[in-house]
Amino acid sequence: MSGAEHRHGAVHETPDQGGAFPRLTPQQLRELATQGEHRKTHGGEVLYREGEPFREFVAILSGTVEILQDPGGPEERTVAVHGPGRFLGELGLLEGEVAFDTAVVREAGEILAVPAEPLRLLVGRDPVLGDLILRAYLGRRYLLIGLGAGFRILGSCYSPDTLRLREFAARNRLPHRWVDLEKDKEAESLLRRFSIRPEETPVVLWKGERILRNPSNAELARLIGLPAPSPEPGRCDVMVVGAGPAGLAAAVYGASDGLRTVTVDAVATGGQAATSSRIENYLGFPSGVSGGELVERAVLQARKFGARLMVPAEVDGLTPQDDEYEISFTDGSRTRAGAVVLASGVWYRRLEVPGIDRLEGVSVYYAATVHEAGLCRADPVAVVGGGNSAGQAALFLANHASRVHLLVRGGDLNADMSRYLVDQVTRHPKIEVLLRTEVRGVTGEEKLESLTVRDNAGGERRELPAKALFVFIGARPRTDWLRGVLALDEKGFVLTGADARAAADAARWDPLGRGPLLLETTLPGVFAAGDVRSGSVKRVASAAGEGAMAIRLVHEHREKAGALVRTVGPEGPRPTG
Structure with a gap:
């Protein structure tokens, strides 16, 4: 239904959709009123606008408000209509991003307006109200993603920069729509409308007026309000590298312990966990929780305690300096930290199959989120892998695809997959499990059409229809920038604890009178947590536990060692600073 139809007829409130449009209780309204003010509204008044920062949380006391996409534009449409007891806003209100839609008063009435900052504090303090608002905002975010709201990425499916921008938007759970230059009918008209030459693509278009020509991830982050400034010169107590569950x-x-804490990530908050459609064995969530929801809750919690989170900010150097560490970034900026927690996680391994490169990002994916699932359109798909990530992806995709082929190289699904997932996967009527099977070829020029698979037991090959391929075949650590800085194992994972003790430089440790602590690396005061650590358990819960433990060890190190690093001069070890 369009906005015009609303304006020329009766205004009907949109039914709640999975908790995205709940109603506040009288008690909750009274609690909110202690932080805000009542205000009369008039028809046509704009309460917030797409592309602008949120300034306040709005609850409707009387009258109606319509939520619009592209108001006044050629693609205007209604997202929802809200009446008394409902509240407005999106996830950006809590996280400092701009609005992805516009709120217009349709029937005059009265609202309760609460400034954004007191609302954020209230959400952190009141678990019932906070949970209601957060769940609603998460539901609205995924609704907007499904609608293709937000900015457009106009670029070729063969362009690495197009793939980079799409990955950044998807990993940060940003509403957007990709317009493929190669086959989307809308592409040519957009190029003419905005006078864009094909060689200038990819471009990001927003609100019919903003154009970013092949922007960096940081430029796109600034467009939608992500906290992406360069780290401020100066010092923090703890620099956390990586914003997955451990980070x-x-x-x-x-931050809750009172340490000045800065967390940076090169791509997005959440790491690989954020791409998981459902985590069912995470403590405290008996009905499961999506990776996106778990991450958003953690982000809000970290900010509540005063931690600074910056995305994208990519670290490329770690240097002992005096009694601290200097951390350098790819944009040339530098900062200093008393201690460092390495939680940079892993990259998913690419599938080595001839011709697959041209299809990556088009119909070959290394994550299964709402964005990728929406591209399946009831087609058959294939998932490669035998671990929990592959099992979770297969179950999620079965809700969208006509058929899911789960291709497992080994002969036993129980070898690397949790029992509960094995039971669900094997019982699902739309999932076919093919053991001892590998992908040996792909067919399709512009998009995947089918796979050539080989049965490793008998050697037979056959064609398998698949319009998309999802790959979960292990990972490699994000530690290339740490080679030569601290000790890594043969696969590139960071050595800690007893393993680090065996490889540590005695000249650096003897003055401290101790060796590396449990999660400490071969550098005093530098800890590793989560998937990047050698010997870690590749589970979300264990990564979060190690992140918490790393902070406890930071305290222990500070108490025992005083100065975090000592240099060695011609006269032997001496404290510095």
Whole structure:
């Protein structure tokens, strides 16, 4: 239904959709009123606008408000209509991003307006109200993603920069729509309308007026209000590198303990966990929780305690300096930290199959989120892998695809997959499990059409229809920038604890009178947590636990060692600073 139809007829409130449009109780309204003010509204008044920062949380006391996409534009449409007891806003209100839609008063009435900052504090303080608002905002975010709201990425499916921008938007759970230059009918008209030459693509278009020509991830982040400034010169107590479950746990515990904590990530908050459609064995969520919801809750919690989170900010250097560490970034900026927690996680391994490169990002994916699932359109798909990530992806995709082929190289699904997942996967009527099977070829020029698979037991090959391929075949650590800085194992994971003790430089440790602590690396005061650590358990819960433990060890190190690093001069070890 369009906005015009509303304006020329009766205004009907949109039914609640999975908790995205709940109603506040009288008690909750009274609690909110202690932080805000009542205000009369008039028809046509704009309460917030797409592309602008949120300034306040709005609850409707009387009258109606319509939520619009592209108001006044050629693609205007109604997202929802809200009446008394409902509240407005999106996830950006809590996280400092701009609005992705516009709120217009349709029937005059009265609202309760609460400034954004008191609302954020109230959400953190009141678990019932906070949970209601957060769940609603998460539901609205995924609704907007499904509608293709937000900015457009106009670019070729063969362009690495197009793939980079799409990955950044998807990993940060940003509403957007990709317009493929190669086959989307809308592409040519957009190029003419905005006078864009094909060689200038990819471009990001927003609100019919903003154009970013092949922007960096940081430029796109600034467009929609992500906190992406360069780290401020100066010093923090703890620098956390990586914002997956381990990094976010370190941020929460570091900041809540009163440490000046900065957390940075090169791509997005959440790491690989954020791409998981459902985590069913995470403690405290008996009905399961999506990776996106778990991450958003952790981000809000970290910010509540005062941690600074910056995305994208990519670290490329770690240097002992005096009694601290200097951390350098790819944009040339530098900062200093008394201690460092390495929680940079892993990259998913690419599938080595001839011709697959041209299809990556088009119909070959290394994550299964709402964005990728929406591209399946009831087609058959294939998932490669035998671990929990592959099992979770297969179950999620079965809700969208006509058929899911789960291709497992080994002969036993129980070898690497949790029992509860094995039971669900094998019982699902739309999932076919093919053991001892590998992908040997792909067919399709512009999009995947089918796979050539080989049965490793008998050697037979056959064609398998699949319009998309999802790959979960292990990972490699994000530690290339740490080679030569601290000790890594043969696969590139960071050595800690007893393993680090065996490889540590005695000249650096003897003055401290101790060896590396449990999660400490071969550098005093530098800890590793989560998937990046050698010997870690690749589970979300264990990563979060290690992030929390790393902060406890930071305290222990500070108490025992005083100065975090000592240099060795011609006269032997001496304290510095």
